[in-house]
Amino acid sequence: MAEFEKRDLVSIEDLSTAEILELFHHADEFRANLRAWSEICRGTIMATLFFEPSTRTRLSFESAMLRLGGGVITAADEKNTSRSKGESLADTVRVVGGSYADILVVRHPEDGAARVAARYARVPVINGGDGAHEHPTQTLCDLYTLWKEKGRLEGLEVVLCGDLRYSRTIHSFCYALARFGANIVTMPYPGFELPDYVLHRLRRDFGVQAAAASVADLPGLAGSSNAAAYLTASKPHQLALFTNLTNFEVNRIDAIYMTRAQRERHAGEETKNYPRLTRSTLGAAAAKDARVMHPLPRVDEIDYDVDDDPRSIYFRQAELGVPMRMALMAFLLGKIQLRAGRPSHFSVEPGMVAGAGLRCRNDRCISNNEGVRYLVRDFRLREAENPPVLSCAYCEREVEARFVGDASTQAAYRYSAPDAKRIRAEARVYFESESQATAAGFRCSDAAG
Numbered sequence: 001m002a003e004f005e006k007r008d009l010v011s012i013e014d015l016s017t018a019e020i021l022e023l024f025h026h027a028d029e030f031r032a033n034l035r036a037w038s039e040i041c042r043g044t045i046m047a048t049l050f051f052e053p054s055t056r057t058r059l060s061f062e063s064a065m066l067r068l069g070g071g072v073i074t075a076a077d078e079k080n081t082s083r084s085k086g087e088s089l090a091d092t093v094r095v096v097g098g099s100y101a102d103i104l105v106v107r108h109p110e111d112g113a114a115r116v117a118a119r120y121a122r123v124p125v126i127n128g129g130d131g132a133h134e135h136p137t138q139t140l141c142d143l144y145t146l147w148k149e150k151g152r153l154e155g156l157e158v159v160l161c162g163d164l165r166y167s168r169t170i171h172s173f174c175y176a177l178a179r180f181g182a183n184i185v186t187m188p189y190p191g192f193e194l195p196d197y198v199l200h201r202l203r204r205d206f207g208v209q210a211a212a213a214s215v216a217d218l219p220g221l222a223g224s225s226n227a228a229a230y231l232t233a234s235k236p237h238q239l240a241l242f243t244n245l246t247n248f249e250v251n252r253i254d255a256i257y258m259t260r261a262q263r264e265r266h267a268g269e270e271t272k273n274y275p276r277l278t279r280s281t282l283g284a285a286a287a288k289d290a291r292v293m294h295p296l297p298r299v300d301e302i303d304y305d306v307d308d309d310p311r312s313i314y315f316r317q318a319e320l321g322v323p324m325r326m327a328l329m330a331f332l333l334g335k336i337q338l339r340a341g342r343p344s345h346f347s348v349e350p351g352m353v354a355g356a357g358l359r360c361r362n363d364r365c366i367s368n369n370e371g372v373r374y375l376v377r378d379f380r381l382r383e384a385e386n387p388p389v390l391s392c393a394y395c396e397r398e399v400e401a402r403f404v405g406d407a408s409t410q411a412a413y414r415y416s417a418p419d420a421k422r423i424r425a426e427a428r429v430y431f432e433s434e435s436q437a438t439a440a441g442f443r444c445s446d447a448a449g
């Protein structure tokens with residue numbers, strides 16, 4: 001295989017907006033005749049490593065690679081892999097992404113697992129869903145389907161309904177919608193709102209403003225939540241003109257995205273009276289031109305008699321998964337080139353030893369689970385002041401660092417102390433608390449801050 005720069009798809013942010021749009025056009029070409037492309041990846045092997053159940057993601061990836069003329073090896077049941085004997089994800093992907101396969105698709109129950117796989121594998125890694133973190137290829141399928149239906153993404157009004165807290169699909173979709181200039185109306189099942197770290201990222205990276213929303217009556221949905229919110233990116237479109245977005249009235253909806261209760265990630269939370277989309281929901285005037293979306297699998301949250309409504313596109317989302325994933329793999333394998341530039345990612349301060357003092361607060365993060373054995377703590381500085389905010393490089397959960405240490409002197413200071421500001425960037429070690437700094441062997445006296 002020709003040498004090319006390895007690229008992974010761990011987060012939807014790993015593709016630029018222009019790259020995504022170009023991939024849509026390639027997906028259209030593949031879709032025009034799915035059987036015409038069997039030379040593109042001849043001799044290439046894809047491995048699917050699925051340590052959680054899946055129907056659509058795994059089988060559509062396998063179908064996509066077979067249609068591209070490549071081969072497929074799969075580990076679809078962790079009980080039949082050496083993970084059940086205690087082998088780490090890092091070792092598994094080093095082996096399978098060595099001489100066994102040219103590209104890996106990984107699904108794993110722990111947040112941040114896909115980033116670990118991408119770091120350890122020599123070949124491109126695609127995130128097939130990692131815990132409650134992200135599911136970027138589902139988002140590609142969702143965006144592609146919506147774009148084909150509506151002819152654009154900018155300015156669309158998209159309602160997200162149900163378990164917004166644990167749905168990785170929702171998290172990737174939010175970032176992409178904000179980036180494309182769509183407006184998001186969140187209608188969470190109470191207690192299952194978007195996590196703070198997702199909201200912070202929407203605000204910080206896309207300038208998203210949030211306002212309370214009143215949504216025109218959507219029977220079965222609106223009654224389920226008293227916490228509807230309107231999220232709009234402040235830059236790319238006309239809503240930037242609203243200076244006082246205090247209670248936005250939503251009277252026209254372009255898409256309602258339902259998601260099931262992600263019970264496999266719940267810690268015994270009740271989901272009685274979970275929202276349910278019915279024919280009468282679609283009878284609402286605001287839903288006249290709405291598309292009904294769902295990543296599937298559906299449990300009870302969309303009535304079966306909605307399936308025949310022409311506005312229901314959830315099976316189309318699944319169908320378009322094959323050409324979309326063909327385009328993605330052909331790109332990551334260097335079989336098609338894109339004219340569009342790659343995204344410019346947030347950068348790490350050079351030489352920063354930021355993570356040494358911190359521990360990710362997300363109990364589901366791989367760094368607090370199997371990664372305890374081998375991962376180096378790794379954080380990215382996201383906000384430098386008041387106080388500094390860092391995010392875990394694996395799962396992106398944020399921590400506030402109220403103390404900053406100097407690795408060369410082992411002295412630690414409150415973040416606001418003048419001495420803290422004088423520490424060279426490459427010597428900075430961040431801590432959440434004085435006790436955390438002390439436990440790491442730093443002196444944290446009154447004199448020091």
Ligand code: CP
Pocket residue numbers: 053054055056057058129138295296297
């Ligand atoms: N949408 C989705 O990820 O479906 P599967 O869990 O069946 O792969």
